[in-house]
Amino acid sequence: xxxxxxxxxxxxxxxxxxxxxxxxxxxxxxxxxxxxxxxxxxxxxxxxxxxxxxxxxxxxxxxxxxxxxxxxxxxxxxxxxxxxxxxxxxxxxxxxxxxxxxxxxxxxxxxxxxxxxxxxxxxxxxxxxxx
Numbered sequence: 001x002x003x004x005x006x007x008x009x010x011x012x013x014x015x016x017x018x019x020x021x022x023x024x025x026x027x028x029x030x031x032x033x034x035x036x037x038x039x040x041x042x043x044x045x046x047x048x049x050x051x052x053x054x055x056x057x058x059x060x061x062x063x064x065x066x067x068x069x070x071x072x073x074x075x076x077x078x079x080x081x082x083x084x085x086x087x088x089x090x091x092x093x094x095x096x097x098x099x100x101x102x103x104x105x106x107x108x109x110x111x112x113x114x115x116x117x118x119x120x121x122x123x124x125x126x127x128x129x130x131x
Contacts, residue, residue, distance in 0.1 A: 007120035016102040
């Protein structure tokens with residue numbers, strides 16, 4: 001018997017990630033759209049990283065307008081990390097219909113968990129999910 005979670009994960013819509021853009025590619029992208037050099041942009045990005053670390057170490061969040069907020073966080077073991085809360089406007093822009101990346105299982109967007117489990121059971125009669 002298959003688990004609910006594995007069946008849902010198998011059919012849920014998922015973004016097929018392309019190669020992650022690194023600092024150099026980001027700097028080239030910004031250089032082409034500004035008056036700053038690639039070296040200047042990398043220096044600013046490095047400074048931004050230092051600034052987020054500085055303020056988070058003080059227990060303060062850092063809000064980057066249009067990108068989001070970095071908030072220091074702690075778990076039960078005392079390990080500190082930073083959580084990123086995406087800017088609402090950026091989220092709105094990502095969802096305005098202009099996404100051009102690949103989405104696996106696109107046809108299942110909007111389906112309920114029960115509908116997805118029914119698909120699993122129809123395609124895997126020897127390994128059903130009981131719900």
